[in-house]
Amino acid sequence: MDTRSGFHHSLDGLRSELLAMGRNVEQLIHEAVESLARADEKLAKAVIDSDDEVDGAMSRIDELCLRLIALQQPMASDLRVIGTALKIATDLERIADHAVDIAKITIRLNGEELVKPLEIIPQMAEQAKDMLRESLLSYTERNVHRAAALADKDDGVDKMYSTVMTEIIGLMGTDIAKNRQLTHLMLVASHLERVGDHTTNIGEAVIYMVTGKRKDLNV
Amino acid sequence: MTERHKINVSKLNLFYGDNHALHDIEMTIESNTIAALIGPSGCGKSTFLRTLNRMNDLIDGVRITGSVAVDGQNVYGPETDIVSLRKRVGMVFQRPNPFPMSIYDNIAYGPRIHGTKKKAVLDEIVERSLRQAALWDEVKDRLNKSALGLSGGQQQRLCIARLLAVEPDVLLMDEPTSALDPISTLKVEELTQTLKERYTIIIVTHNMQQAARISDVTSFFLNGYLVETDKTDKIFTNPNDQRTEDYITGRFG
Numbered sequence: 001m002d003t004r005s006g007f008h009h010s011l012d013g014l015r016s017e018l019l020a021m022g023r024n025v026e027q028l029i030h031e032a033v034e035s036l037a038r039a040d041e042k043l044a045k046a047v048i049d050s051d052d053e054v055d056g057a058m059s060r061i062d063e064l065c066l067r068l069i070a071l072q073q074p075m076a077s078d079l080r081v082i083g084t085a086l087k088i089a090t091d092l093e094r095i096a097d098h099a100v101d102i103a104k105i106t107i108r109l110n111g112e113e114l115v116k117p118l119e120i121i122p123q124m125a126e127q128a129k130d131m132l133r134e135s136l137l138s139y140t141e142r143n144v145h146r147a148a149a150l151a152d153k154d155d156g157v158d159k160m161y162s163t164v165m166t167e168i169i170g171l172m173g174t175d176i177a178k179n180r181q182l183t184h185l186m187l188v189a190s191h192l193e194r195v196g197d198h199t200t201n202i203g204e205a206v207i208y209m210v211t212g213k214r215k216d217l218n219v
Numbered sequence: 220m221t222e223r224h225k226i227n228v229s230k231l232n233l234f235y236g237d238n239h240a241l242h243d244i245e246m247t248i249e250s251n252t253i254a255a256l257i258g259p260s261g262c263g264k265s266t267f268l269r270t271l272n273r274m275n276d277l278i279d280g281v282r283i284t285g286s287v288a289v290d291g292q293n294v295y296g297p298e299t300d301i302v303s304l305r306k307r308v309g310m311v312f313q314r315p316n317p318f319p320m321s322i323y324d325n326i327a328y329g330p331r332i333h334g335t336k337k338k339a340v341l342d343e344i345v346e347r348s349l350r351q352a353a354l355w356d357e358v359k360d361r362l363n364k365s366a367l368g369l370s371g372g373q374q375q376r377l378c379i380a381r382l383l384a385v386e387p388d389v390l391l392m393d394e395p396t397s398a399l400d401p402i403s404t405l406k407v408e409e410l411t412q413t414l415k416e417r418y419t420i421i422i423v424t425h426n427m428q429q430a431a432r433i434s435d436v437t438s439f440f441l442n443g444y445l446v447e448t449d450k451t452d453k454i455f456t457n458p459n460d461q462r463t464e465d466y467i468t469g470r471f472g
Contacts, residue, residue: 001471080457
């Protein structure tokens, strides 16, 4: 018998709220990269506008967590669920910020022709999106193995990032306009690399939530 | 080897007639710590508490095996004098139970019984005990008034002061705040934090938040068994045993 069914029902509500935020952020990353690939300024603006929604979701999750702590005095695994939600919401909000930064770069590039077609950056974006999806799935399923697998995926993103850097440095010359564009693309790669890191944070939070133990997924 | 532990309980079993109420309890409690005992009603935590100063001896048909040592001395040994044991291991109960006499006489009662007669010495004991129980400032101007005129929270601190007057080592508290209002509860909780510098405190509480707030170690009892003992912050964030987890998160039964 569950003697705290109302409280546990609220925890389910917290979970759904967090997953909805996660899906929203996943979509933003997708659209930000799309806007860049297609030089779609309108889509980029839509991404920037959606950030308020993500911030709103984070505040709601924050408030819900603090209210549950104050009113319900959660213990043990319940407490870990709430602490984890606070952390994951913060990481999701940061990921959304990176999506916004990528969208802003789309706008700054202002439709100019790219020095070279994007090749590795879309792969990085795919991998980062996959990691975000996996991290949220590990949360829904309380799946420690899925969470731990993010470490290897993150190594993949890091390798692609260093490939992009090397390539971009090689392409740089004396043409200032070209260098400016290349620097923006390097920043895009850097944002995607950070997205990967945030998903490993989410994975670590899930592992703590389920087992109560700390594990570093980003060594 | 037991010297370093204030209390050492080994293979303790207790029977009320045919009812096997405590099963093979093993526990050690260090000096100057607060140990909280939690668990549902009937789990044995109060029974266990009462084995520590032999309060169960007053109940008919109780049989106890195993050992309870305080400072290395088995309290169930034949050489143990129960009066001096209960002086060393004092107890505070659920409801404050001041004697129907003045505040001063409540505190002086124990020392007088143990042979202290001089007024100057008693005055000093009364003041010191009331100060230690964080009650002195509230009652110093009415020491000769009846203790029954105090509020519930004050009465409970008076009972704690009365205990301190006979200079115990160990304080047993059986749900000491369950009859008190929230502010009085917090005062008693605050008091335990200063008392642990001098005493070892074992507290039975139904209020898990209270156990979490004030204790250093927590033991979870269930159906007469000690399920687990661990540091309090461990028990309330990540207990080892699923039964503890279920109890403290309310998923019990």
